[in-house]
Amino acid sequence: MKSKAYNKLAGRGPGAVPAILILMCLPDNEDQWMGFSEDSLLLRKCCYFTTVTGPRIESENTTRQISFPRRNLLNVSSLTTILDDNRKRLEAAFSAFAE
Template sequence: MPNVIMDEAPWCDGRPRARHMPSGCSTVRAASVSISAFRFDHCGGLPAMIDRHLTRQDMRPLSLANMESELSYAYLHAVASHARCACKVSTRHEDNAGVDAQLVAWGPFDGGGYRTEVDLKVQLKATVAEPAVVDGHFAYSLRGIAQYDDLRSQAVATPRILVVLYMPPASAKWIECTEDALVLRRCAYWVSLRGAKASSNGSAQTVYIPCTQRFDGPGLLSLMSRLSRNEVPLYEDISA
């Protein structure tokens, strides 16, 4: 007669699940089977990975690239809050479509139009590279032609912009916290790539971000005011 043991993972109603073991296999041995395995959710969900062998030694500090990404989100949230806008991090599906965050602003807007609620989708980037300035624009190499195509599309209902945070080369200077101030260096700029021409490149496309379009509270409110008048900024291509 096969052995029966009680599985630690219960059914949805909290009852422990009985599990039959082959003849000759003791419950002690069954308990020693690797617990790192897939467990199916009996509520109808997808299998969940359980790994109880993880230790602190398996965890790793954030890489510099991860730090840049997280600080760009912090910058976006701070500026959006200062402009009295809501800021929401995108879902995995939206991220796959080139959207990292979504901003929502509510009127009345200074010099605004008939729209009293405005949505804006954002793709975030951060870089420590010193930007090259061309005719009053920062030249930025945007990796991923699919992301470039998502940003330049005119077939999307919600406007999209690219926000690039320029940071000092030394990570020790990225952020400073004192009794008087929390300083995040340096600054972000935005550009709308809507209407930009298709790229013939394989992996990256250089885009040009106006030096006047600093991503700060007043700049964000000014952009939201334009969108409330249904004025969606188009890309200014200076490479032609």
Template sequence: MKKKKEQFSNIYLQAVTTVAGYSLYTPSVDDDSVDWGVAAKGGGIGPISAPRLELQLKSTSRDIQDNHFIRYPLNLKNYDDLRMDNFAIPRILVVVLIPEIPEDWLTQSETELCIRNCGYWTSLRGKPKTQNTNAVTVAIPRTNQFTVLALQSIMEGISQGVQP
């Protein structure tokens, strides 16, 4: 089931990125908690051309949300890798919530394909070191939905020199 969730979250990311107008790449080895990279083409709207973004992609069907936050238990290695602030390419965490039952993951008709639930993003850049030894529960605001508009905004910010 874990592999199915991973593949489903990859499809979610691919759909959002494609509609946003960017390309995706994957590192050959995930040593630095980077599963995917997002790349814009050529000249952007800001002084930085061809902005890029790297991300760690997670998925879960556990009930980890309340009215305001997604509270995801992130492996300590991933937390430490993503909290560093000296990367040439900014990094974010994206957590995709998936229904428990695979048959509920999507619906389709002749006119639409609906992927169920939602992805959320956060930057851990500059977060403090922790005394935890296994995991850190990361609180992602529910307003940080990983949507086409959100990704475009992040990429436009990077082209202006603004780190997410």
């Protein structure tokens, strides 16, 4: 990932809503990427997610490798957990701010 894009994600600050980076893996055969009909839309293979944290990159012409752990498979359960965790974090932040 180029340093400019990395800095936009990593440098959001502690009070910001965290950005979630999603990597969509697709089959090698382009014809198998998706299927659709009036009843469904099917995307084949899977997505992984991660958040980007760490110090900003000062040099403009560098890149940073981002890892997507296999345990971070994006599915209904993981998405619900991500949303619940962020809702709780934001509620706590607003509660502390209101006091």
